[in-house]
Amino acid sequence: LAKTTQPISMDSYEGQEVNITCSHNNIATNDYITWYQQFPSQGPRFIIQGYKTKVTNEVASLFIPADRKSSTLSLPRVSLSDTAVYYCLVGRSGSARQLTFGSGTQLTVLP
Amino acid sequence: ETGVTQSPTHLIKTRGQQVTLRCSSQSGHNTVSWYQQALGQGPQFIFQYYREEENGRGNFPPRFSGLQFPNYSSELNVNALELDDSALYLCASSLTGGPGNTIYFGEGSWLTVV
Numbered sequence: 596l597a598k599t600t601q602p603i604s605m606d607s608y609e610g611q612e613v614n615i616t617c618s619h620n621n622i623a624t625n626d627y628i629t630w631y632q633q634f635p636s637q638g639p640r641f642i643i644q645g646y647k648t649k650v651t652n653e654v655a656s657l658f659i660p661a662d663r664k665s666s667t668l669s670l671p672r673v674s675l676s677d678t679a680v681y682y683c684l685v686g687r688s689g690s691a692r693q694l695t696f697g698s699g700t701q702l703t704v705l706p
Numbered sequence: 707e708t709g710v711t712q713s714p715t716h717l718i719k720t721r722g723q724q725v726t727l728r729c730s731s732q733s734g735h736n737t738v739s740w741y742q743q744a745l746g747q748g749p750q751f752i753f754q755y756y757r758e759e760e761n762g763r764g765n766f767p768p769r770f771s772g773l774q775f776p777n778y779s780s781e782l783n784v785n786a787l788e789l790d791d792s793a794l795y796l797c798a799s800s801l802t803g804g805p806g807n808t809i810y811f812g813e814g815s816w817l818t819v820v
Contacts, residue, residue: 629808638708638796638811639749682748694809696741696748 599683604701613670617683620664626685628666633680678704710812718818727782727815729797738780741796792819
C-alpha cells in the first residue's frame, strides 16, 4: 500500500490561498490520489480526486506532476470554516481496502 | 450530505459487553467499509464488504466482525469490548466496478467503553 507523507500542521489567514503538498513515492500505476477534509467529531468529507495533471472543482484544485510521486491540494481564499484536518490518500478508486489514512494535516485559518 | 447514515450516533458500553453498529450505504453503492478512528489519529481500516462477503480486512482481531445485507446496508459487531475500543467508528460506501467510484463516509458512531 502506498504511504503518504504530509505536513503535520499549517497556519493561514483568511482570504489566502493554501497549498498542502503530499508525498507518495511508491504510488502504483492503478492508484488514484484522493483528498478528504475532516472536522472534529465528523466523518471525512470528499474534496477532490485525480490521477494525473490537474483537476479542479468548485472547492479546490489538485495538481499532480508527471511522475505522480507527489500532489498538491490548493484551497483558494480560505475562510475560518476551512479549519480542519486534511488527508491525502492513494489507492485504487473505490476500493477502501487500498486506502491508508496517515495523520493528516491540521490546517488552522486565522482571522 | 453523503447519503451514508449510521446509527447510533453515540453510545456507552461496559468492558466485556458486545456492541452492534449499523450503516446504510449511499443509494446505488454495493460496497461498504468500516474504519476505527481513535482520538487525534487518522481512521484505521477494519474491513470491507462487497456482495455480502468480506473482501478485505485490516489489522483487527476476530472479535471485530461484520455483515452486509442484500440491500447493501451493513453492521459492525464488536465482542468482548475493551477500553481501547473507545473510538469513532466510520462507515463508508462506494460502488465497485462502476464509474466515479469515490468513497463516501458517514458521520460516524461514537463508542465509549467504560
